[in-house]
Amino acid sequence: MTGPVAPHPRLDVEALLLDPRVHIIVCCGSGGVGKTTVAAAVGLRAAESGRRVVVLTIDPARRLAQSLGVRELDNTPRPVAGIRGRGELHAMMLDMKRTFDEIVEAHSSPVRAAQILANPFYQSLSSSFAGTQEYMAMEKLGQLKASGRFDLIVVDTPPARSALDFLDAPARLARFLDGRFIRTLLVPTRTTGHGYFRVLHAGLNFVTSTMTKLLGAALLSDVQTFVAAMDAMFGGLRERAEATARLLRTPGTAFLVVSSPEPDALREASYFVERLISDELPLAGVVMNRLHTSRVPAISAAQALAAAEASADAADPDVAMAGAALRVHAQRLQIAGVERARLAGFRLAHPRVPLVGVPVFADDIHNLAGLRAFGAELAAGTL
Amino acid sequence: MSVHRRPAGDWEGVRLHIVTGKGGTGKTTLAAAWALALASDGRRVLLAECEGRQGIAKLFDAPPLPYAERKLAVAPGEGMVYGLAIDPEQALLEYLEMYYHLGRAGRVLQRVGAVDFAATIAPGLRDVLLTGKVYEATRRRFGEHRPARTAARISVDGKTPADGYVYDAVVLDAPPTGRIARFLNVNAAVADLARVGPINRQAESIMTLIRSPMTAVHLVTVLEEMPVQETVDGIAELQRHRIPVGAVVVNRVRPEVLPSDLLRTAARGRIDTACLQRGLTKLALPAGEEIAARLAEEMTDAARIGVRQRRLRTVLGETGRPMYQLPESDVDDIARLYVLAAELRAQGVA
Numbered sequence: 128m129t130g131p132v133a134p135h136p137r138l139d140v141e142a143l144l145l146d147p148r149v150h151i152i153v154c155c156g157s158g159g160v161g162k163t164t165v166a167a168a169v170g171l172r173a174a175e176s177g178r179r180v181v182v183l184t185i186d187p188a189r190r191l192a193q194s195l196g197v198r199e200l201d202n203t204p205r206p207v208a209g210i211r212g213r214g215e216l217h218a219m220m221l222d223m224k225r226t227f228d229e230i231v232e233a234h235s236s237p238v239r240a241a242q243i244l245a246n247p248f249y250q251s252l253s254s255s256f257a258g259t260q261e262y263m264a265m266e267k268l269g270q271l272k273a274s275g276r277f278d279l280i281v282v283d284t285p286p287a288r289s290a291l292d293f294l295d296a297p298a299r300l301a302r303f304l305d306g307r308f309i310r311t312l313l314v315p316t317r318t319t320g321h322g323y324f325r326v327l328h329a330g331l332n333f334v335t336s337t338m339t340k341l342l343g344a345a346l347l348s349d350v351q352t353f354v355a356a357m358d359a360m361f362g363g364l365r366e367r368a369e370a371t372a373r374l375l376r377t378p379g380t381a382f383l384v385v386s387s388p389e390p391d392a393l394r395e396a397s398y399f400v401e402r403l404i405s406d407e408l409p410l411a412g413v414v415m416n417r418l419h420t421s422r423v424p425a426i427s428a429a430q431a432l433a434a435a436e437a438s439a440d441a442a443d444p445d446v447a448m449a450g451a452a453l454r455v456h457a458q459r460l461q462i463a464g465v466e467r468a469r470l471a472g473f474r475l476a477h478p479r480v481p482l483v484g485v486p487v488f489a490d491d492i493h494n495l496a497g498l499r500a501f502g503a504e505l506a507a508g509t510l
Numbered sequence: 511m512s513v514h515r516r517p518a519g520d521w522e523g524v525r526l527h528i529v530t531g532k533g534g535t536g537k538t539t540l541a542a543a544w545a546l547a548l549a550s551d552g553r554r555v556l557l558a559e560c561e562g563r564q565g566i567a568k569l570f571d572a573p574p575l576p577y578a579e580r581k582l583a584v585a586p587g588e589g590m591v592y593g594l595a596i597d598p599e600q601a602l603l604e605y606l607e608m609y610y611h612l613g614r615a616g617r618v619l620q621r622v623g624a625v626d627f628a629a630t631i632a633p634g635l636r637d638v639l640l641t642g643k644v645y646e647a648t649r650r651r652f653g654e655h656r657p658a659r660t661a662a663r664i665s666v667d668g669k670t671p672a673d674g675y676v677y678d679a680v681v682l683d684a685p686p687t688g689r690i691a692r693f694l695n696v697n698a699a700v701a702d703l704a705r706v707g708p709i710n711r712q713a714e715s716i717m718t719l720i721r722s723p724m725t726a727v728h729l730v731t732v733l734e735e736m737p738v739q740e741t742v743d744g745i746a747e748l749q750r751h752r753i754p755v756g757a758v759v760v761n762r763v764r765p766e767v768l769p770s771d772l773l774r775t776a777a778r779g780r781i782d783t784a785c786l787q788r789g790l791t792k793l794a795l796p797a798g799e800e801i802a803a804r805l806a807e808e809m810t811d812a813a814r815i816g817v818r819q820r821r822l823r824t825v826l827g828e829t830g831r832p833m834y835q836l837p838e839s840d841v842d843d844i845a846r847l848y849v850l851a852a853e854l855r856a857q858g859v860a
C-alpha cells in the first residue's frame with residue numbers, strides 16, 4: 128500500500144438519469160464492453176422512474192432485441208412492453224440504409240430520388256461507407272430530438288475501431304463531400320469555355336482516362352452520375368452534421384464511457400476520456416463493466432489456495448465440497464486482483480473522472496429482468 | 511541436409527490462412543501464434559495485417575511496420591515469421607507500377623484524392639487492393655517478377671523449395687466476422703461493378719485463389735454468447751459464398767474448477783451449505799453461516815458460467831469444424847505468442 132489516496136469520485140448514474148435537464152445520454156466505448164447493455168439498462172431505469180425515454184440501439188444481441196421488441200429494422204421507435212410505472216420506454220434499432228434513403232427522399236424530387244436509390248454507388252455508399260453508421264446515429268438523434276416526443280434519448284454507439292470514429296464521422300463525411308476528387312468529378316458538368324478550365328480539363332481527362340482504363344467506362348460513369356445526383360443534397364447533409372455536433376456540446380447531453388477491466392478496453396476508454404475532455408464534450412463519467420468481486424472478503428486468495436490444495440482428492444465429502452468452493456473463490460480472487468491492479472492505474476491516470484463499477488453477471492443479460500438487475504447495480508454503484 | 515520443410519499437420523496444402531472473429535476475441539493474437547506455429551522447423555511465413563492498425567508491430571513490440579515485408583520473429587527450429595502491414599494506397603501504386611508501369615498516373619490519382627475517394631465511397635475497391643496484395647504474396651515464387659520495393663530479400667542458398675514458393679504460408683489478420691464475407695467476396699462484387707479492365711481480371715484471379723483448397727478461413731472466439739453466435743453465423747455466410755472455412759479456435763479458456771457432478775447442482779443453486787460449513791471447519795477456515803452462503807453463491811455463479819460454456823462449446827462443435835483451444839494466459843508479452851504457438855502445434859496445427 129502506498130498510503131492514503133483521495134477517494135475517487137463516484138459516478139452517480141441514478142442522479143444523472145433522474146436529472147430533468149439531461150436530455151441525451153450517449154454511451155460510447157470500445158467493442159463488446161457493454162455499451163448496448165448500459166444504454167438499454169439506463170433507458171429502462173429512467174423510464175421506470177417516470178421519464179419518457181427512447182433508446183437508440185445499434186446491433187443489439189439477438190435475444191435482447193427480441194425482448195425490447197426491436198427485431199424489425201424499421202427505423203421507428205417502438206414502445207417496449209412490460210414497463211413498470213407511468214414512464215415510457217421506446218426502442219429502435221438503427222437501419223443506416225433506411226435512414227440514408229429517407230434523407231434522399233426528403234431532399235429530392237421523386238424522380239431524382241428513384242434515380243439515386245437505384246445507382247450502384249449509392250447502394251454501396253449507403254450500406255458500407257466508412258463511418259455511415261456513426262453518422263446515421265447522429266442524424267437519427269437529431270431527428271428524435273427535434274420531434275420533442277421524448278424527454279430522454281439514450282444513444283448506443285457502434286463498436287468503435289478507434290476512439291475517434293464516432294466523434295469524427297460527421298466531420299469526416301463533410302470532408303469527404305468537400306473532397307478534391309468529388310469536386311474534380313463534378314467540374315466537367317459545370318464549366319464551359321474559360322481558358323483556365325480548359326487546362327484543368329486536360330488534366331482531368333488524363334485522370335478520367337486512367338480511371339477508365341482501370342475500372343472500365345461503365346463504372347466511372349456510374350460514379351459520375353451518382354456524384355452529380357447527390358451534389359444538391361451535400362450542403363444539407365453537412366449542415367445537419369454540424370447541427371448534431373453542436374447538439375452534443377449542449378449541457379443537456381451527457382457522455383458515458385463504458386469500459387471493461389481489460390487492457391485494450393481501458394486503453395480505448397482513456398482515449399475516449401481524453402478526447403471528450405479536450406473537445407469540451409460533456410463527459411459524465413466512466414462505467415467500468417464486468418468487474419469480478421469477492422463475496423467473501425473473510426477468506427483471502429492465499430488462504431483459499433492453500434486450503435484448496437490441502438483438500439485435493441479428499442475422501443471426506445465435506446472437505447471435498449469446501450475444496451471445490453475454495454478453488455472457485457481463489458480463481459475469482461485471482462481475476463479480481465488483476466482487474467484491481469489495472470483499474471488502479473486507470474484511476475491514477477484520470478483522477479477527476481467519476482467512475483462506477485458494475486459486476487460481471489453469471490447470466491447473459493437479454494431481457495427486462497436482466498436489464499433491471501443491471502440498472503440496479505449501476506445505480507447502487509459498487510466501487 | 512535440408513532444413514526447409516513444407517507445412518505438415520492438419521493444414522497441409524493450405525497456403526493462405528485467414529484469421530477472423532468477433533472484435534477483441536483474439537484475431538491478432540491467434541494470427542501471430544498461428545504464423546509462429548506454421549513457421550516452426552525452418553519454414554517461412556508471412557504474417558500480414560490490412561486494417562492500418564499496426565496490431566502486429568504492437569504485439570511483437572516492434573516499430574511500426576512499413577509497407578514492406580520485414581523479419582519479425584524467429585520460430586522454433588530456425589523458422590522465420592515476416593511481417594507486413596498492407597496499405598491500400600501503397601498497394602494501388604505498387605500495382606500500377608508493377609503491371610502497368612503507370613507510375614505517373616498513380617501519383618496523379620493520389621494527388622487528386624482518387625485513391626482516398628475509392629477507399630471511402632467504394633470500400634470494395636480498397637478491399638480488392640488489400641486482398642490483391644495477399645494474393646500476390648501467397649503466389650510469389652523464387653525467380654519470378656516480384657514487387658521490388660516491398661518484397662523481403664530472401665536467400666535460400668540454392669535450396670529453392672520444390673514448389674518454388676517464397677513463403678510456405680501467408681497468415682492474414684483479417685477484418686472481423688461481421689465484415690469478413692464481404693471482404694473476401696469483394697472480388698466477386700467488384701468483378702460485377704467493373705465489368706472490364708485489369709481490376710476486373712485481377713478480381714477474378716483473387717476469387718479463384720480464395721475459393722480454392724489453398725485457402726482456409728479460421729474463426730477465433732471466446733465462450734460467450736455473442737462471439738459464438740457470430741462465429742456460427744460467420745461460418746454459414748462464408749459457406750454460402752463458397753469460401754473454405756478452416757478451424758474454430760476457442761480462445762482464453764480457463765480451467766474448469768468445478769467437478770461435473772457439482773456443476774449441475776451448483777448451477778441450480780442447490781448447494782448443501784451445512785456440508786460446506788463442516789468442510790470449512792475441518793480445513794480450519796472461517797465457517798460462519800454467512801460465509802458458507804456467500805461461497806455457495808460464488809459456486810453458483812461459476813457453475814452457471816461453466817454450464818453456459820459447455821453449451822456454447824456444443825454449439826461450436828455442431829458446426830463440424832476442427833476445434834482448437836487456447837488457454838487464458840497471464841503472460842503479457844511476446845512470450846505469450848510462443849506459448850500459444852506451442853499449444854497450437856501440440857494440438858496438431860503444424
Ligand SMILES: Nc1ncnc2c1ncn2[C@@H]1O[C@H](COP(=O)(O)OP(=O)(O)OP(=O)(O)O)[C@@H](O)[C@H]1O
Nearest residue numbers: 158159160161162163164286417486487488491492
Ligand atoms: N456486467 C455484465 N455481466 C455479464 N455479461 C454482460 C455484462 N455486461 C454485458 N454483458 C454481456 O456482454 C455481451 C456484450 O454486451 P453489449 O452487447 O452490451 O456490448 P457492446 O459494447 O454493445 O458490444 P458491441 O461493441 O459489439 O456493440 C452481451 O451478451 C451482454 O449480455
Ligand SMILES: Nc1ncnc2c1ncn2[C@@H]1O[C@H](COP(=O)(O)OP(=O)(O)OP(=O)(O)O)[C@@H](O)[C@H]1O
Nearest residue numbers: 390391533534535536537538539762836837838839
Ligand atoms: N489467450 C489469451 N490469454 C490472455 N489474453 C488474451 C489471449 N488472447 C487475447 N488476449 C488479449 O485480448 C485482447 C484482444 O486480443 P487481440 O488484439 O488479439 O484481439 P483482436 O480480435 O485482434 O482485437 P481487434 O478486434 O481489436 O483487432 C488483447 O488485450 C490480448 O492481450
Ligand SMILES: [Mg+2]
Nearest residue numbers: 162163185186
Ligand atoms: Mg452494441
Ligand SMILES: [Mg+2]
Nearest residue numbers: 537538539565
Ligand atoms: Mg486485431
